[in-house]
Amino acid sequence: MLKFWKKKPAETPPVPPAAPAAEPAPPAGLPHDTDAASLEHATPALDEVLAETPPSPDAPAEDEAFERAAIAEAAAPTKRSWRDRLAGSAFARGLSSLFVRHPKLDDDLLDELETTLITADVGVEASTALVEDLRKRMHKREFADAGALLAALRQSLISMLRPVELPLSIGGQKPFVILTVGINGVGKTTTIGKLARRYRDEGRQVILAAGDTFRAAAVEQLKTWGARNQVPVIAQGQDADAASVIFDALQAARSRQVDVLIADTAGRLHTQAGLMDELGKIARVLKKIDVDSPHEVLMVIDGTTGQNAVNQVRQFRQIVGVSGLVVTKLDGTAKGGVVFALAREFGLPIRYVGLGETATDLRVFDAEAYVDGLLPASLGQG
Template sequence: MTEKKPGFFQRLFGGDQPAPIQPAPPETQPETPVGVPEPVAPTPEPVPEPVPQPEPVDVPPLPGPPETTPDYIEAVEDQFVAPPVATPVPAQRQSWFSRLTTGLKRSSDNLTTSITSVFTKRKLDATTLDELEDVLIQADLGLETAMAITETLRRDRFDREISDSDVRSVLASEVEKVLGPVARPLSVDTTKKPFVILMIGVNGSGKTTTIGKLAQKFAAEGKSVMLAAGDTFRAAAIEQLQIWGQRTGAPVITKPAGADASGLAFDAVTQAKAEGRDVLIIDTAGRLQNRDELMNELEKVIRVIKKVEPDAPHATLLTLDATTGQNALKQVEIFGQRAGVTGLVMTKLDGTARGGILVAIAKKFGLPVHFIGVGEGVDDLEPFEARDFARVIAGEE
């Protein structure tokens, strides 16, 4: 504390000595002014009582791989009742019918829409029958089938009330009559080892893809399959067949692009025979039926195959692209004459509104139709069934 100097009166009356320094009073809390209430300390918030926690329940451990937690299965079986196992249903047929309906939608819609537009009258007359015949021919069903359908309607329903659904019912029935005799599955003779299948057709008809799908189906049946990449004109076809071979576990006989196709066929049959293979499928280059030199080459491949196995090929399958329409009739005719076609595979029905061409082909040639394809997947190639095809193309549920 700073020392205080003597005041004037102290110096006047002789107060020469400085006043003693008084100790500072102890620090005290300031008094509360009168009338002002003393501050009240805040009331502490009540502490919530602890909520009682549920007693822990034993929970089985999360499932892990069976080899590391073998007790898991027993723990689950002790607490839960397994649901009853559903009885297997023939879902494959329903699934295939659904895919067939989708694949043939363009053909079916085109045909049924035209039929509905024709039958605007309540009674069937000659003019309506003529219009219906034109519609059926334009749908590539063929003249004979179209006439058979209109004659059936003329005989049974002429000058009587008729609806478009009645016409579709007659259509489905007549188409089934045509297709029924040719709907035959491909039968593999197990006494032939190998059973040699030769795939032929024009460019882009789907031969190589069809071979892959057939190989997968045969492998699933437990048959040992070998493939031969006989389309030596296209390196891509050789690679594609090799991929299918890897998928199906089937060895693929190949030669460099541009090699002699008949020599490859000879080697393939020889090796398949030596190994006792069940099935050998030989691919060939796509060729137009009007190219005589290419058809001669195909005939040479067949002759060379017969040198190793006189009764081979045991099946010569012609793949037909449904999008070619009426041209498919000419393909069946020429390939049948030059290569001895034994059966047909109709592909790409999902890409056209001209699926009725199959009816015209069946009516004219009567060759077995083994498979039809409505997509790129393996399951989209199935054995041909006449009734399903007839119902779908006629728009019947």
């Protein structure tokens, strides 16, 4: 039996006949001509569609990310610059300190620059190649001072990132299916919530699929994000077959002519063969409905994990053909250089970067803005 859960209105004292209670508004986030009953009948494969969902008492910790985001948005409604968000990274702090301590243009400055880049997770090969190129140019007297070298460093870093500066284009297919992957703790479900908000604000109709059935808390968390973004969520119970859940979600999205379907997946450690087999199965099952789906396999990476992120991408890419990356948590303790390492190693498009808690802090990746956010302000553009 299919169930359509709808939040019961809070009990209120009786009101006089002259002032009856207003009729509740239809669920937001659904097609304007769709009510709860018609949606249930129109999607017979649907286990659960939520237009509204209260936070689950079983997973209070899972809602903390949304609560932090809500507080952050209320406290700082103005969109902050890339430099404001990235200034605390080890990369930015290291470079600023370096040029203060070594204002003189010499080999010692370049040696410390190489160390700074390596410790910021840019990678040994990339750091060495970049610095050696600058050293040759310095010996040819191309730089008048350390400021000129910093300007050349800026151009070299931007050049490393330009090839992966490819925004995700939603269109051409309806629904456009985004399969999100990544290990637990990287901010995957939070990223899905922010993407749903972004696409909804663009006027697109969105459905979410709770494919992380390994953890009941993950399903509840996605329901909370869906409800508060006014986006329906298709889910089944814990330990349900993830491929079946996402298959049903695609059928529902097609029947309702939804623009975007974003599917969550389990995030157990990438070394576990069972998870990788599950992801492969999901991709195969989706192709039974749409041979081109998923249209984007979006891998979410925690920017604080450094070089381990490279290993994660390598593993996931072998199984599900990752087509785009989201790098999160770059505003906190992240060293910042892993973005360059990923660009050099894989050349995969970096679709978005997470620069904070609010929905607007999930930014479309901009190579120049990112580099300028890491460099000393005298050469940046914020």
